[in-house]
Amino acid sequence: MDDGRMLGLSFALSTIGLVLLFMVSEAQGPVPISSLTPDDMGSGVYVKGTVHGLRRSADGHLFFVLEDGEGRINVAIFKGVAHDVSCVEEGREIALRGVVDEYRGELEVVPRRAGDVEC
């Protein structure tokens, strides 16, 4: 196969692959909270569970624990995002996307946009 055809073929396959991966990501559900480990730090996750221990700090940050029956993880929504999130309530089931981080030795999930929190 000549170089021009190879270039076209590899571009076409790349495009098809990315479209398929996007479709897979749209179709999949949340990951079990218990599966999150320190290895996941800095990566994005999609989790679902019930809100417990909801509190808002004086600075406007939101903090709570998300439980899904198998595990629990701290969630921190900082004020820039928390300002636009109004649907989080104690005992409510929500789903959210966020980045896994670590604070004082414990893992936490940090949503980065208001749209990352689905109530």
Add this chain to the structure above:
Amino acid sequence: MLDLLAFIFLGVLLGTFTGLVPGIHVNTVVIVVIALLPALLESFTPYSVIALVIAMSLVHSYVDYIPSIFLGAPQEDSVLSVLPGHRLLLKGRGYEAVRLTVVGGLGATVMGLLMLLAGIMVLPAVYPYVRAAVPYLLIALLFYIVWMQNRGRQLYAALAVLYSGLLGILILDRGIISLKYALFPALTGLFGVSTLLTSLRTNASIPPQTLEWEPVRYGKGVLAGSFAGALAGLLPSIGSSQSATLIQGLFGGGDEKEFLIALGGVNTANSIYAFLALYLIGRARSGASIAVKEIMDVLSPADLLFMVSVVLFTTFFAVFITLELAKMGALFVQSLDYRSFSLVIIAFLTLLVDLLTGWRGLLILATASAIGLFVQEAGVNRSTSMAVLIVPTIIYFLG
């Protein structure tokens, strides 16, 4: 004292294992160590367990260049070494390629210790400013790669950034597969399988390998590698590879030996500074340093001295083992038929991806390989594909 030595040697063995086997990161073992912590701390001192984690992490940072250079099977930390390493391998200088990364690692260890005092005095004050500047540095880096490193091919380079960046967002932000293994199929495809496929197309062969090396100037590589590795060790979401891409501009396309030295320096400095960050800024910056923080939340100057001592003691074993394994690797690959060897390695990597990540991982591997082939066929600088890590990192910092 005896249990301390035993734990260090166990760490050396485990680090050699995780460094040699593609897809198995040192963090995989760290998770087991964290799970076993309560039991371990009942029978052994915290210092023994910390020594195990540091020894494992440090040895891994040296050994993981061997599969990257000889097999084209990189891990996240060693991915950029595939290309210059593979070029040297095809010139009969695979051992020298590994040796250059070892020189970089050794130099970074010395530099790391020299910079430690400055770090203790200056870092807490400048850290917030450096952290704030990171996303803008990375954006500037992407523009630099597209416009300066790909003259006349900017459109192709921009497409490569777009596709690699989209791939990174899909695998790191959307959680298609377990995040623990998400980068393995992507980096293997972008840099490993695509390189092997191109070698197959061009009928490349592995010439007889020499165990000799040529004198090389190492000052620039060691300095750049140490600085970039320290950045990677101290800043969140910045790994060895993003940091190494930052310094790649310094070396352009020609000076592959100095670049390999810098890469070795980045990896080792990252590994060391991830531990020093615990003392300097009180933050864990790697899976291994989280384990240390679990064991000992607040570190004293004496604890810092202990960690530095373990690093120095372990470095001897890391260097010795890496060079001996590289000699064995060089003698082994030269006896192989390269075409069959490449096919076996591609099959092996595909099987490993399937075992670790299933069909979704295979889809990522296929897509990443196609993007890697596109980058090569378009004549674009291969480091452009590092957008797979850089774009998600920029998004992380800018929120």
